[in-house]
């Protein structure tokens with residue numbers, strides 16, 4: 246890790262560098278994220294706005310370790326999410342992150358109260374403590390009178406606020422919200438956004454809220470605009486620690502990495518004791534001396 250990045254990571258909950266995501270379906274490729282750089286400070290409320298298809302949900306999935314980026318880095322408290330194995334990803338999601346989606350993720354047969362206690366009980370919290378926290382969360386979000394209602398007995402806005410309580414149940418450090426007001430009228434949307442604001446202020450939870458609605462975005466401390474998988478107007482700095490190689494052996498090398506390494510369209514590959522060295526192909530090499538690549542050669 247470069248010293249600069251280490252310093253930035255110390256001062257932020259989340260640091261994103263050169264984040265790329267390419268979805269592959271057969272021969273078709275969709276580049277959903279084209280190299281994003283940004284940070285989320287501890288306790289910050291960040292909104293991400295952008296048109297449909299600009300990569301908002303993709304980005305949120307990467308931040309919540311629900312999916313892996315194709316290339317680039319996400320640091321959470323200075324630790325790389327892209328380097329976590331499946332088990333650690335699962336633990337990260339369970340212990341550090343809360344999710345709220347547009348369509349409610351409540352269990353239909355359970356009351357609001359039991360929906361909120363459920364994740365705490367699953368995480369092994371004692372019943373008394375879980376009950377107390379559920380009551381506190383529901384009261385904080387203005388649902389004191391609705392605790393014994395089931396999801397189909399609650400309004401859309403109330404359901405979303407219960408969903409926020411569920412996401413907060415295990416006291417996550419980061420709350421990720423994707424179009425939570427998408428299906429709500431503006432008055433109800435205001436109530437839900439005020440609840441997110443209160444969550445941020447009272448519990449110090451960092452929040453990343455995705456929306457296509459500029460009014461909804463205004464509840465945050467800061468708004469990032471994205472378009473076509475890029476942050477509009479943001480400067481690129483570099484740190485790439487991981488990338489993928491597909492079945493055909495193709496590797497995505499982020500543009501900033503290529504630029505810094507002086508890599509053009511052709512490269513020289515060399516197997517070294519540390520792995521594979523990818524070097525720029527010098528102009529004179531083009532005519533004659535392309536070094537031989539000995540893949541798998543192991544010298545004594």
Ligand SMILES: Nc1ncnc2c1ncn2[C@@H]1O[C@H](COP(=O)(O)OP(=O)(O)OP(=O)(O)O)[C@@H](O)[C@H]1O
Nearest residue numbers: 268269275277296297298299300301302303304457
């Ligand atoms: N699993 C997938 N496989 C292939 N392509 C995908 C997949 N998920 C998303 N995409 C594509 O990636 C791009 C970004 O999608 P994403 O869902 O992140 O957009 P979005 O900004 O959340 O849009 P919306 O506002 O409509 O929810 C789109 O072009 C989408 O079609």
Ligand SMILES: [Mg+2]
Nearest residue numbers: 301302303423
């Ligand atoms: Mg989306």
